[in-house]
Amino acid sequence: MIPPAPPSASLNPSAAPPPRFARPDLPSFVAWVLFLGLIVSAFKGTGFSAEDFLAGLPGIARIAGEMFPPSLERLDKVGLALVETFHMALIGTFAGVILSLPLAVLATRHLTPHAALYHAARATIAFFRTVPDLIWALIFVIAVGLGPFAGTLAIMIDTIGFCGRFFAEAMEETDRAPQEALGAIGAGRSSVIAAAVVPAALPSMLATSLFALEKATRSSVVLGLVGAGGIGIELQVSMELFRYAEASTIILAILVLVIAVEQAGAWLRRRTI
Template identity: 40%
Template sequence: MTRAAATASPAERTLDQMDAMRRGFSLRRMRLWLFCALILAFYAVSWNLAGIDLSKLATGLPKLGRWIASAWPPDLTELPLFALRTAETVAMAALGTTFATLLAIPMAILASRNITPWPALYYPVRWFLNALRGIDSFVFALLFVAAVGLGPFAGVLGIALHTWGSMAKFFADHMENVHLGPFDAVRTTGAGRFTTIAYALVPDVLPVMLSTTLFWWEFNVRASTVLGVVGAGGIGQELKNSMDLLDFPRLFTIIAMILVVVMALDQLSGWLRKKLV
């Protein structure tokens, strides 16, 4: 404390403290107003870049209403074809998710800081997984259509690669936060690292991994419905054909079938996840 402050009266010290509080409050208020201004500027620029035009929405909604009205009654003449394409979509999602899970487990071990056998690979593996996550399955499917041709196989590969990165990162984050008491106890017996992981760590994280796999399967069924737009097979291909031809009764039937399948899988996945908890 300075000599001037020590010799100041209590009233003067109180005034000095109040003045300091006002300055601090003013500074915080200025920061708040600056933050609000930046947020508003961000959304103003985003509104402009996104091309938001409410007048187009006002003129487009009546047109959409006429299309929906013309979609009734639905066209059921091609129901067996739609069922086959829907089965392709579910199969694409199931195989892609399964392949991603099998690839994600070893990558998650390498990407877990606390258990990786080769710490030097931690960041390269993390960067690789982030790259996979950063590219959507739609883009991967588009690339594989050019590589392996039209059909569901390209969709399976697209789903598998994107899901691989997302699932491995989730597994790795969970492994990094798991309690390592059993892991350390088994290590003290002289067991190898991979043996310890298999017997002390995997049983602990297995329910979460299975629940995550079910979630991603359910998610990929929904996501794979649009992969047909790029020629990757499934019900999305019929969806695109109907939209190109403006065949709305046929389009309504396809959308209704997608909704029924997605809702059924959602119920099944939710029931199975409850059994795993």
């Protein structure tokens, strides 16, 4: 049984309580000053202004008012663009997942055949991840022309950067014991990877692939803004022509697609992992 706490008046500790906050040393103090300076500078640099924001509120209200009710006049075209967007996301993700598998094996420390290949694979993955998908889309629009193929290629590269890293980490975290067992019976490297590493890493790789599809679906909407296919171009045209009711239909369609893909992904993850 826990004894009752004594009344506060009777508390008389032998030592003084420690300070609530430790006094920062000089490097910490300098870091704090630099951080605060950076925040203030960024506020100024972005022209952040509560006054302008408040002045813009009526404009937002007016656009929101014109968006409702959504226009159903071009529903068929919006539907086709939405299907194209999903196709871009699906094929870009599928191709990206397939191509990231061998890259991930090379980027896994205990599976790579050579240290140089390990570093090359890690650098490639990092490069693919660092360059934003919109930049890839711009490059591929120039390379293969306007349309969904450019967007699909951009998503594929982005997916390789995303999945390559997480696949490699999943493979590195697998239990080495079954791999050692297959190595002990004379199995080659490819057999060890296919029969022991991939089955062990599969749940994590599947989850990563589904997240990649969700990410690609959101990306494929934006890629249309630079002419890389999908529903983004429809949204851009509607906004530029002040057809806000039509734009709201497109935004709602995008919302439905993204939520549907997320829900399907969550369901698949629950069932398979």
